[in-house]
Amino acid sequence: MRTGDNMNSGTMAEIKASITAELHKVYRLKTHIVVLAVTLSLLVVVLVIEFAAMRYVAQQAQAQGKGGPANLNSIWQIFHFFCQYVNPIVIALVVAFQTGKEFEWKTFHQIQLKGQTPANYVISKLTTFFALAIGTYILQLVIVLIDYGVRTAIEGQSFDLPLMQIATDLLYSLTAISLALLLTILMVSASVGIVLTLVYLCVLEMIIFPLLGTLSGMLDKPAVATALGYSPMKLPERLVNSAIAENYSGAILVLVAAVLIPVLAGWLSYFVLNRRQIGLIR
Amino acid sequence: MLIEVRNAVRKFGNKSAVDDISLKIAPGERLGILGPNGSGKTTLIQLILGFLKLTSGTIDIDGQPVWPNRFAVRHRIGSLIEIPLLYPSLSARDNLLFFARLTRLDLGKVDQLLETVHLDPAEKKPFSTFSLGMKQRLGIALALMNDPELLIFDEPTNGLDPEGIVQVRGILKEINRLGKSVILCSHLLPEVEHICDSVAILQNGKVLATRSVTDLNRTGNTFRAVVKNAGSATKVFSETGISASADETAADAFILSLTAEQKPADSLKRLIAAGLEVEEFVRLNQGLENFFMQLMESHRGEH
Numbered sequence: 353m354r355t356g357d358n359m360n361s362g363t364m365a366e367i368k369a370s371i372t373a374e375l376h377k378v379y380r381l382k383t384h385i386v387v388l389a390v391t392l393s394l395l396v397v398v399l400v401i402e403f404a405a406m407r408y409v410a411q412q413a414q415a416q417g418k419g420g421p422a423n424l425n426s427i428w429q430i431f432h433f434f435c436q437y438v439n440p441i442v443i444a445l446v447v448a449f450q451t452g453k454e455f456e457w458k459t460f461h462q463i464q465l466k467g468q469t470p471a472n473y474v475i476s477k478l479t480t481f482f483a484l485a486i487g488t489y490i491l492q493l494v495i496v497l498i499d500y501g502v503r504t505a506i507e508g509q510s511f512d513l514p515l516m517q518i519a520t521d522l523l524y525s526l527t528a529i530s531l532a533l534l535l536t537i538l539m540v541s542a543s544v545g546i547v548l549t550l551v552y553l554c555v556l557e558m559i560i561f562p563l564l565g566t567l568s569g570m571l572d573k574p575a576v577a578t579a580l581g582y583s584p585m586k587l588p589e590r591l592v593n594s595a596i597a598e599n600y601s602g603a604i605l606v607l608v609a610a611v612l613i614p615v616l617a618g619w620l621s622y623f624v625l626n627r628r629q630i631g632l633i634r
Numbered sequence: 635m636l637i638e639v640r641n642a643v644r645k646f647g648n649k650s651a652v653d654d655i656s657l658k659i660a661p662g663e664r665l666g667i668l669g670p671n672g673s674g675k676t677t678l679i680q681l682i683l684g685f686l687k688l689t690s691g692t693i694d695i696d697g698q699p700v701w702p703n704r705f706a707v708r709h710r711i712g713s714l715i716e717i718p719l720l721y722p723s724l725s726a727r728d729n730l731l732f733f734a735r736l737t738r739l740d741l742g743k744v745d746q747l748l749e750t751v752h753l754d755p756a757e758k759k760p761f762s763t764f765s766l767g768m769k770q771r772l773g774i775a776l777a778l779m780n781d782p783e784l785l786i787f788d789e790p791t792n793g794l795d796p797e798g799i800v801q802v803r804g805i806l807k808e809i810n811r812l813g814k815s816v817i818l819c820s821h822l823l824p825e826v827e828h829i830c831d832s833v834a835i836l837q838n839g840k841v842l843a844t845r846s847v848t849d850l851n852r853t854g855n856t857f858r859a860v861v862k863n864a865g866s867a868t869k870v871f872s873e874t875g876i877s878a879s880a881d882e883t884a885a886d887a888f889i890l891s892l893t894a895e896q897k898p899a900d901s902l903k904r905l906i907a908a909g910l911e912v913e914e915f916v917r918l919n920q921g922l923e924n925f926f927m928q929l930m931e932s933h934r935g936e937h
Contacts, residue, residue, distance in 0.1 A: 365738065373735035377721070380728050458719040465683065465715070466737050466780070467708040 370468060370476035378480055383446060384487070390442050391434065391488050392495065398430055399499050422507050424500060428514050431496045435489065435521035440528030440585070441553050443485050447532040448549045451477060452542025460625075470625035474618050477533055485525035493518065516595050523588040523610050528553060530617035531584060537621045557585045584613045635694075636661045636784060636815050637682065642691035644677055644839075651677040653839035654691070661783065664816040666826030666847075668926060669836035675819045678836070679715070679788050682817070683708060696783070709737070712782035716789050718773030722762035726753050726772050729761055730779065737780050747775040751805055767798030774805055785809065788819045803828065827851070827922045835929055842929050843882040850922050855892035860914035861905060862886060870908045876901060884932055889918070 378384060406422055413419050454460050463473065504511050531552060536545030561580045568576035581590055587610040594603035637659040644652040652674045659665050667675050680686040682693055684704025693700045695707050720729045730744045745755040751771040764772070770790055777785055790806070791799045799822075806829050809816070820826050826833055827847055834844045849856070858881060861867045868888050871878040876896055881887035890901055898917070905912050 369736055369738045373732050376735055377724070377732050380732075381721070381723055457722065459721060461715075462719050462776075463733075463736065464685075465708060465711075465713050466733055466776075467705050468736055469705050 366469070367472055367475055370472040371479045374476040374480040375483070378450075378484065381450070383450060384484055387443055387446055387484055387488060388491065391439055392491060394438060395430070395434055395492050395495060398434075399427070399495070402426055402430060403499075403503075421509060422503070424503050424507065424509060427496060427500050427503065428517065431492065432517060432521055434492060436524050436585075436589075437553075437558070439485065439488055439492070440524045441550075443481065443488065443525055444528040444532035444549045444553060445546055446484075447477075447481050447529050448536045448545035449542050451533055452536045452539070452545035455536075455540040456542055471622050473625060474533070474622045478530065478614065478618050481529045481533070482526055485529060486522065489522050489525065516592050520588040520591050523591070524585060527584045527587070527610065527613050530614035534617040534621045534624075537624050553585070557583060561586075582609070584610075587613070635659065636663075636696055637817075638692075638694045639678075639682070640692045640694075642678070642681060642693060643689045644681055644686060645689045650689075650839045652681060655836075655839070655841050657834060657841065657844075659784075659815055659817065661815055662813050663832065664810065664818065664830040666830035666833040667817060667819045667836060668821075668823065668826060668833055670930070673836040674839035675836055676788060677839070679713075679786055679817070679819060682786065683711065683713060709780060710782055711784045711786060712777030712780065713786040714770070714773040714777045714788065714790055715786075716792055717766065717769055718776060720761050720769075720772065720776075723760050725758050725760060726764070726768075726775075727755050727757075729772065730775060733776060733779055739780060743779075747778060748772075750778065750808070751775040752801070765798070767794055767801055770794065770798065770802050771805060774802070774809070778809070782814070784815045784817070786817045786819075789821065790818075791820070791822060791825060799825075823923050823926060833922060835926060837930070837933055842933055843925075845925065847922065849891070850925050855894065855896065855898065856918045857890045857892070857898055857901070858887055858914070858916055858918050859890060859902075859905065859912060860884065860887045861910045861912050863910065867905060867908070867910050870904050870910070871901070874904070882929065884928075886913070 406426070410419070410422060460473065464470075500513075501511060503509075528549075532545065532549045535548040535552065536542070539545050539548060561583055565577045565580045568574065568580075580586070587606055591603055591606040591610060594600075594606055635658045637657070639655055639657040642652050642655045643650060655674070655678060657665070667678065669675050677686065681688060682695075682700065684700045684707055687701055695710060698707060700707050721732065724732070726748060727744060730747060731741060734741050734744055748755045751774050753768065753771055753775065761769070761772070774787075774790070777787070787806070791802050794802060803825060806816075806818075806825075810829060816829070818826060818829055827850075830847055832844060832846045833850075835842045859867070863886075868878040868880065871890070875893075877891040879889050879891075881889050890898075892898060892901065898915075902912065902915050905915075
């Protein structure tokens with residue numbers, strides 16, 4: 353019989369082994385190459401377009417004798433846009449595809465036959481994709497910092513970083529990954545997982561919720577707009593706004609809620625897997 | 635005992651998929667499970683692997699109950715349930731490496747395992763392009779990976795062409811030499827006959843009979859007698875050193891196993907002297923196939 357300490361160290365070793373196996377698998381499947389190629393190349397293209405546009409605007413302004421300092425905040429707005437929309441969508445779709453495919457091939461059943469627990473499965477998936485998201489975020493941040501550093505030096509402007517915004521921008525991808533994993537596990541299918549993830553991120557969060565917010569404003573129902581402001585993908589933005597307004601207790605509450613979402617999604621995924629595993633044989 | 639199944643019952647609604655099954659498998663024993671579709675073979679395998687919970691009864695693996703230790707138990711079992719479902723974009727070696735990392739095994743053993751099942755470790759072809767036979771062989775390598783005490787193969791040659799069947803059967807025979815316990819579920823009786831020491835025949839979730847394959851193939855002094863009141867007939871031989879046991883294929887039949895010195899005529903005389911009406915007394919060279927067919931025939935229509 354294993355003692356409590358042995359059991360804990362055994363469980364930790366199993367979790368570590370699951371994460372290592374998952375990281376190696378992602379490496380062999382070249383998932384990281386796909387994610388980085390899409391997100392980094394898109395960012396570089398957008399930054400080049402922004403640079404060209406800013407130069408064109410500056411030349412036009414100079415020609416009209418209205419020259420002024422360039423607004424380099426647009427670089428951080430682009431980074432924020434990528435963190436808020438592009439990265440979560442790309443990584444969440446990869447999560448839905450990869451995890452969903454595993455269920456379609458019933459590979460999870462094979463993994464279960466080798467003794468992996470549903471908890472280890474969820475933890476290894478979340479850790480691997482979080483690592484992928486953090487890697488993407490860091491590489492994009494480096495690119496943006498280089499661009500911003502060079503541009504501020506050329507323009508002779510001060511090197512001011514929107515630190516709060518930069519820190520919270522990471523939360524968008526982590527939230528999207530957790531939700532995509534949960535949706536895919538619920539549906540046990542890559543194609544349905546992808547569709548649901550797209551519906552949630554692109555239709556609900558980007559179109560329906562803002563539309564409902566506007567409508568509730570017009571109909572003088574501020575409570576609806578407030579509630580919609582707490583949807584998972586809106587929490588990071590709310591966190592920044594609270595911090596900027598120096599409402600620190602509010603910011604802490606929002607931060608807790610933002611951290612709770614991946615935890616809850618992970619737990620629900622585990623719960624669903626634990627019940628569903630029986631049905632996976634044939 | 636490595637596996638001890640005691641009065642296992644698994645119900646789905648009112649229907650019993652496994653109905654009061656008791657089985658024992660000793661270390662190194664190779665048991666074939668036979669039965670028509672829906673007889674409860676796969677449900678029994680799922681119960682042993684802990685994928686299903688028992689309605690009543692117990693299943694122990696080396697003294698450890700499967701529930702609630704199902705994950706720990708699975709580390710000690712290697713299994714191939716029909717076709718293995720692995721990562722289609724990864725090669726055979728990369729697939730095994732994933733599972734080796736997952737189960738914290740020596741990565742160096744992967745190439746050796748691939749050679750055991752006659753797959754080339756240097757081959758880069760993805761799993762999705764494998765023939766069914768190659769997939770099965772990789773599945774066997776995966777089952778062997780953690781050096782398990784028990785191997786479970788459920789229909790390992792299903793859907794294979796004759797060449798694939800011969801290859802997989804050859805590998806299973808090689809595995810026999812490792813001295814591991816094996817449970818083999820198959821529709822192919824010659825496969826079970828070639829690989830297993832004993833067979834359990836299931837129908838409607840019940841074990842109809844268990845037999846040693848050697849006994850079934852015995853060509854020497856094994857006889858089948860049909861008498862009225864077979865219960866008292868076996869008592870006739872209780873102190874003679876002759877082995878007499880009930881034959882599950884018919885109510886009035888029993889099996890006599892004689893040694894080379896014991897004469898069949900003497901046994902027949904004993905039955906007649908006991909006042910029993912002997913309807914049949916024949917030398918057996920039954921074989922698994924005949925035994926299976928007789929058993930199915932005698933239980934036809936039972937629910």
